Amino acid sequence: MVANGELQKQDLNVEEELLQDSDCCGNGCTNCILDNKPRPSKRVLLAGKRNVILSYTKFRLLRRETLESEAESKTGGQVLLLHFGHAPEEPGAEAEDDTVLDIPPGHHVMLRIGSLLRPYSPYWSDFQAKEFRILVKLQADGPMSRLLAAVQPNDLLEFRGPIGQYAHDASTAKCIYIVAQGVAIAPTLPLVRQVLENEEDMSRVWHLVCARDLQHVYFREELLEFAQYWNYRSCLYLPHQQCASAACQEAGHCVPECLHLRRSLRYKETAKVARLDASGLATYLNPSIPGQRLLIVAGDSTFQKTMAQMATQSLALDPVNVYLL
Numbered sequence: 001m002v003a004n005g006e007l008q009k010q011d012l013n014v015e016e017e018l019l020q021d022s023d024c025c026g027n028g029c030t031n032c033i034l035d036n037k038p039r040p041s042k043r044v045l046l047a048g049k050r051n052v053i054l055s056y057t058k059f060r061l062l063r064r065e066t067l068e069s070e071a072e073s074k075t076g077g078q079v080l081l082l083h084f085g086h087a088p089e090e091p092g093a094e095a096e097d098d099t100v101l102d103i104p105p106g107h108h109v110m111l112r113i114g115s116l117l118r119p120y121s122p123y124w125s126d127f128q129a130k131e132f133r134i135l136v137k138l139q140a141d142g143p144m145s146r147l148l149a150a151v152q153p154n155d156l157l158e159f160r161g162p163i164g165q166y167a168h169d170a171s172t173a174k175c176i177y178i179v180a181q182g183v184a185i186a187p188t189l190p191l192v193r194q195v196l197e198n199e200e201d202m203s204r205v206w207h208l209v210c211a212r213d214l215q216h217v218y219f220r221e222e223l224l225e226f227a228q229y230w231n232y233r234s235c236l237y238l239p240h241q242q243c244a245s246a247a248c249q250e251a252g253h254c255v256p257e258c259l260h261l262r263r264s265l266r267y268k269e270t271a272k273v274a275r276l277d278a279s280g281l282a283t284y285l286n287p288s289i290p291g292q293r294l295l296i297v298a299g300d301s302t303f304q305k306t307m308a309q310m311a312t313q314s315l316a317l318d319p320v321n322v323y324l325l
């Protein structure tokens with residue numbers, strides 16, 4: 001086993017040796033890889049092992065599932081679930097391996113194919129098995145989307161990370177607002193899980209999920225599981241929800257009293273046929289609940305900026321407590 005201090009030094013050396021300007025994807029990410037200083041997490045230190053993803057490492061595609069086909073998608077892009085497992089350099093090396101895979105909640109990884117770099121946010125990872133999953137929405141005419149559309153099980157892809165700065169402190173109770181847009185709900189799941197699965201964490205989570213309509217809400221089963229916890233509330237915002245009834249067709253979206261929508265919702269699921277706006281956010285102010293307020297926004301950059309701006313006012317948030325994934 002390597003001493004903690006030694007391990008930390010090793011990890012930093014890997015990062016310092018290999019990071020170059022060409023490692024930036026150029027998309028202006030809020031958390032740029034060039035500003036990233038990954039520190040070994042507590043569990044990596046406790047395990048006394050090296051985080052295998054600190055420099056570009058090969059992962060094998062273990063499973064590929066189409067969650068939404070191009071034909072089903074009203075926004076054009078196919079949605080894929082991709083499950084990767086670490087591929088050791090030499091066959092058999094895995095057995096006596098001294099590595100783990102640590103991707104903390106709220107962090108992303110960089111995918112490199114040739115000189116093309118794009119960030120992706122794992123929504124599930126296994127520390128010991130060194131596996132992770134991402135949800136990918138393919139973009140029309142996007143270079144990485146074209147490559148990912150063709151990947152098949154057993155293909156090897158290179159990832160590096162973890163990139164990000166969010167760290168949750170469970171020692172003081174907080175009010176955590178998590179706002180997610182479309183497929184970007186994926187990276188918010190580990191953030192919710194880490195609060196709910198810690199019995200000693202007295203923080204409360206409001207999960208505000210923005211999607212076109214119910215069909216485009218991913219991970220509904222997980223959200224229903226979360227709803228069993230005392231400290232979790234969620235609401236779906238579905239501005240384009242529309243059933244075939246005459247009243248909803250005429251209105252251009254489901255009307256508030258729509259029975260079809262009500263019947264489509266499961267126990268404890270709440271939905272509004274509206275965009276989440278400043279007045280909607282203000283309904284979550286909950287002044288009687290003590291604790292620091294913090295906001296996490298996952299979505300494209302325009303969504304992140306708009307939500308952060310609105311929520312800072314509507315929820316009386318200190319901007320230093322706003323995290324954009």
Ligand SMILES: Cc1cc2nc3c(=O)[nH]c(=O)nc-3n(C[C@H](O)[C@H](O)[C@H](O)COP(=O)(O)OP(=O)(O)OC[C@H]3O[C@@H](n4cnc5c(N)ncnc54)[C@H](O)[C@@H]3O)c2cc1C
Nearest residue numbers: 029108118119120121135136137139142143144145300325
């Ligand atoms: C921190 C971070 C994490 C990310 N995590 C994920 C993830 O988990 N899953 C995922 O599918 N994507 C994620 N993305 C986006 C991803 O990195 C790529 O941009 C996306 O897969 C498209 O790549 P591309 O090369 O095919 O197209 P690009 O050349 O990147 O984009 C093609 C076109 O699509 C637009 N576009 C790109 N991404 C989006 C988007 N999310 N919404 C709307 N328009 C968009 C671009 O503006 C451009 O017009 C993340 C981005 C960031 C910054």
